Amino acid sequence: MRHLLKGLALAGLMVGPLVAQAQDTKFSQLGQELPTPNTYRTASGAPGHQYWQQRADYNINVELDDKNQSIKGSESITYTNNSPDALKYLWVQLDQNIFEPNSMSNLTQTAELKKDMSLRAVEYMTREKFDGGFKIESVKDRSGKPLKYTINNTMMRVDLPTPLKPGQSFSFGIDWHHNINDQKALGGRSGYEYFPKDGNYLYEMAQWFPRMAVYDDVNGWQHKQFLGSGEFALPFGDYKVSITVPADHVVAGTGVLQNANQVLSSTQQKRMAEAAKSDKPVVIVTQEEATKAEKDHAQNKKTWVYKADNVRDFAWASSRKFIWDAMNVNVGGKNVLAMSYYPKEANPLWGQYSTEAVGHTLKTYSKRTIDYPYPVAISVHGPVGGMEYPMLSFNGYRPEEDGTYSERTKYGLISVIIHEVGHNFFPMIINSDERQWTWMDEGLNTFVQYLSEQEWERNYPSRRGEPQDIVEYMKSAKNTQVPIMTNSESVLQFGNNAYGKPATALNILRETVMGRELFDYAFKEYANRWAFKHPMPADFFRTMEDASGVDLDWFWRGWFYTTDHTDIAIDDVKWYTIDSQDPAFVNAQRREQLNQEPKTLSEQRNLKDIQKTLVELKPQLKDFYNSYDPLATTPAQQKQYQSFLAGLTPEQKKTLDSGLNFYEVGFKNLGGLVMPLIVRMEFEDGTDEVVNIPAEIWRYNNDEITKVFVTEKPVVSFTLDPQLQTADTDLENNFFPRRLAPSRFEIFKQNQDRRNPMQRERATSSTSNGSNNAGR
Template sequence: MSKLSCIIAGLTFCVSAAAQDIQNNPTSNHGNKFEQLGTILPTPNEYRTASGAPGPKYWQQRCDYTIKCELDEVNNVLTGSETLNYFNNSPDQLTYIWFQLDENEHSNINNANYQTSSRMPQAMTDNMLATQEEEAGKTDNGYGVKVKKLTDVNGAALKYTINKTMMRVDLPTPLKPGQKYVIKIDWSYKISDRMKYGGRGGYEHFEEDGNNLYTMAQWFPRVCVYSDFQGWQNHQFTGRGEFALTFGNYDVQITVPADHVVGATGECQNYAQVLTPAQLGRYNQARNAKEPVEIVTLAEATAAEKNKNTAKSKTWSFKADNVRDFAWTASRKFVWDAMPQLINGKKIMCMSFYGKEAYPLYRKFSTRAVAHTIKTYSDFTFPYPYPVAQSVEAANGMEYPMICFNYGRTEKDGTYSESVKNGMLGVVIHEVGHNFFPMIVNSDERQWTWMDEGLNSFVEYLTEELWDNKFPTKKGWAGAIVDYMKLPKEQLEPVMSNSENIIGFGPNAYTKPATALNILRETIMGRELFDFSFKEYARRWAFKHPTPADLFRTMEDASGEDLDWFWRGWFYGIQPVDISLDTVKYAKADLNSELPEARSTQRKVAAPDKNPYDDISKIRNRKNKNIKFYTDLNPEARDFYWQYARGQVKVDTTQTFTVEMPMTVTALTPQAKEKFANSYFYELSFSNKGGLVMPIIIEWTYKDGSKEIDRIPAQIWRYNEQNAKKFFVKNKEVTSIQLDPLQETADIDVTNNVWGTMPAPTRFKAFSQKTEGGPRRGQSVGKNPMQAAGM
């Protein structure tokens, strides 16, 4: 047994997942990749149609919440009580209702217990030992939801069972279709240090000024989704797969220390009571401003940090209609600015909350980025329907209806690196964009992360491009996914995988689907068809619960394109794109070709035409006395060959005769000679080395320096999925040929894409993700260019 040194060491882990390999005709070189998805997709029904639209009997549940909660900043405890009105719109009787208790993630007693492989560390500290004992459940760490009271509307206690991060509430009588049930819950939990324990909600402590910044997310018992396609979505919360939630109306009162500033889902109902007259005046000014206005100024936030007072409290009241969740933030550190953005003539208040550590970045960019995001997403989907959209700097990256938590901080001198700025803009756009996917187009994040993260990353890419044409986007362009798709097959899993079983979570759930959709838009369908179809999907499923099949079917239904081959390859498969240009044949026409000699052939007189043997049907028909053949009953239908077949006419079938073959060509006319003289003939041979079928994009470079691009649809592979040939006639001589010249298909090997004098292009760095820098997420390390320039 090795000894453990008392120094810091890390633990590593790994997980594995089996890849899906869908083959209809596995022993053949065709009949696999272009087959319809068929029974792979769920059978259409009256709830979800074959077109991808909600059916005539589509239904979904609803739950309205009234919540009161109080933040104890001294002890970092949140106490709350909630009343839920649950509406059973399903055709089913329900005998119980499932709730999510996400804060149990931090409990060592009631966590999901999804363990991964671990190794013996080479060194261990006493703190690490204590953590291991805590995780082993030897001592209760005190985290997790404590249910104090759970009753019906009349105060009668209800039976409930907590299973890790889920709670089942048993109903005294079945809840019938069309009925409502009221549940009351009193609860509390110890708020965790998010920077130490991770997770979605919690607090961040600032040692320099002794204050906390709270991001209260997934903070109250929330009803699980009950749906037509799954029943109860009660998969355990492990911290990765996010959540599926039911739409409803929220009325929430939040009591915090009096010097805290609160931002939350929905519209505040009592700014006049919680803001100073000066702050209220600035808020009203911001409602009509052309640029962000500070409602709480940097000077006020800095003063509050220094003069904190937890003795007094204020209650902030918020209401939000038709949302699937509610989150909030509170801190005395916050600067708060706002401005409106017009969407279809309606003012949307775009707001940001941030501490002095992020001021130079967030004051300049955050609220503007919020406004740009909801406008751009609205253009690609549907008009943003909510009254506010908010960005909170919290060294984090997570989204909720109308509010999101982001990162991006400056150096102490106020400078920042370009990567910190771009990372901050990217995360604000990404998290604000989540208002559309999945906060409104309400997919099941725990089951299909890509429907949340992938679709959102795709529209994020479009939005970043429209922010600045030189913006270094991380997801969406084809090269971003190449290195991931090069990995060995045992390290890959299909996009259509459960979130808990994915090793390469970022590239699989974010980058690959975003890239696939952009390729579909730019290379397969074209912008006009794609944009119409994608907008139709968003419109159909706004405020509803779509599945992958609903997206796939809608995109085909609205465009008239058969895309099953694309979904099969990019979403159900793990093969990469690698199309090779194997050979090039080049020819010129012989303008003085001699005419072929006239040909003749010898043939024999044909014997009677008959099958090689008597089949069983003929034999049985002859034996059946009830069957009368037409030509037996009708002599007038007989001819020479009726007799010939029966040997009633004798013909010598050994005799031969000569058949002259007619000439089908003549000498070239002068006009044809001129045309052929200016024609160049090429036959290109391709092989599909990667396995993922895609269009073949060919760039021809001619002797005169001009270029031309031909695009061959992916269907060229349908009769042979490994090899293809294509014949071309050009009116100029070709000097070189390159496949996929703009690298738009995510081809993993461009060295086999070239013929002729053109060198293989160098490749961009293919896949990278946002990285942490400095002590907090979104801070740079070392000297940045602003500092070097003396800014």
């Protein structure tokens, strides 16, 4: 409905808050939630001038038993205490202990029985217990003297003979062995896959050796038990690892191969040298060579030696089934060897896409963080669907047995490689505490993965990153959600909480709240500040604000510390124009409004049913009021109007004649999250205008506000968040006038063709060719 603003009353329009809320919780600064800055971690989010971190260097010998699916190893660890504290003991992680039958992880798993149980589910519950976990044979100091140790589930405390003082190092050795889990049957982040057709195994080895825990200025020892979700907190160091395997196995490992002349043929060495200069993948171990090895099953052994400097972990993979290809990628003027290892069952998909995806990831991530610092980056295909380690990742997805694959498989492969190779940056280099904060590696990595996917191909079908893709989670029941700032082992809906929601939040920050220029600069600054260090959430939050000059406490509070969601509604719209006080104009406008008012049902029927009224039959009954027109302009009104005009200044006269439209729009925050208002106004002439209003408009009232829009042209509709930038969970209240948001239902069809499009196309082509041949 249009209203008239009387005269020039706009001069007194209220432009500030009508009533400030008693509590300003959503825009309160993050105070108690963040730790107090100190000389180790500054208020700006940068490492302090006394920042320190520990170091652990390893020399490991390990042998793979391909007949019994087990490994036996011996390692020497040199631990350097750079902290200001004297340490009486060291803590070592024993993640393989998660596979012990009576591990905390196994004992605390929940389940329920149903009336209809699948045979596979019953077999899983009644299966023979896997004899997993580390078998520690000895823990000794450098001289061979036994050290006292205590195993507590997935952690082992090693007691030192004397306290390790600041600046000192201590070397000790651990001998151990453990069985390797069947990854397909037992799950896990590593394990083996058996190929019954050729009787061979493929091993992906991770968390395979006792590893030092982190000791830092925030937690002291980070020795929270590994239950399966919270991954790892690890210090940096140098590794030399010697891996003994059957002679026909090919081994991929973190770091650089030191003895290629001993484990590769001369031809394979030449191919490797060619790959180091090529911008396209070059096959080093061919499918024919791998197929021959699958059949021969060598009985002798070879040892592959790898070295890796300044890494926080080491992983490897081994199989006689491996095809191996590689190519050179130039990152910041430095050559990096991108490589892939995969069995023939992964072709043709892997040969076409894997190494190219590795190279693409290195370039796109380097652009947004730091230049990739390591000499190699590897993608390995095997039983693990997706897992990351320094310079090496395990990735799933393979084509059908006939070599065809669906779009979902194709893009699933590219995405998982981008994601897992991207983990080199988060957290392998920017080394956050995964045991505590999953989102700091998974969320940040998923966000950059989204950006990288969009640079791979136009309209790439990214699963996470776009605001509308997180809506269903955001509006789900509160008892199924926890805040992002929740310990990894307590997270509900892990993928949505730790991957999707933080990635979406960062995308909204970049596109809607901060803008790309400010965001990209601050994000890159965070990466540079904390490369090869141990950042905490406060370091990220503070750096993003410090480097951009944008106060984001309201954003971190809403998105990371609560389970609120975005649901902002256009509550009401009032339309005002200036009352010129010209009686002729005002009376004519009123007459037009009265003429446009709809007749009631009774009035419509009376026109038909009442042929003549009494006054119509007897005109003598008419008097003054039957001919009186209350909307006719009188001379007195005109005189008064001219007097009004004579008292106006030229500026006031201009405003009076402007014909401006004033819209008072009411907004309600129904979901709890305060967010920017993106408002599109569609005008009567078919044009439109988008207005972006910062979230600070909610600072005086977190629940409901009004905003006045002044336009030269009449507005026919208002739309809130027209480009779906804020993950708003209810679009129907984003329109004024209201309109229904469309949704679809799917009609179920019996006997659906479940072949992928590539298979259907081949089948059609085959039938067509057959028909043509038959007709000749």
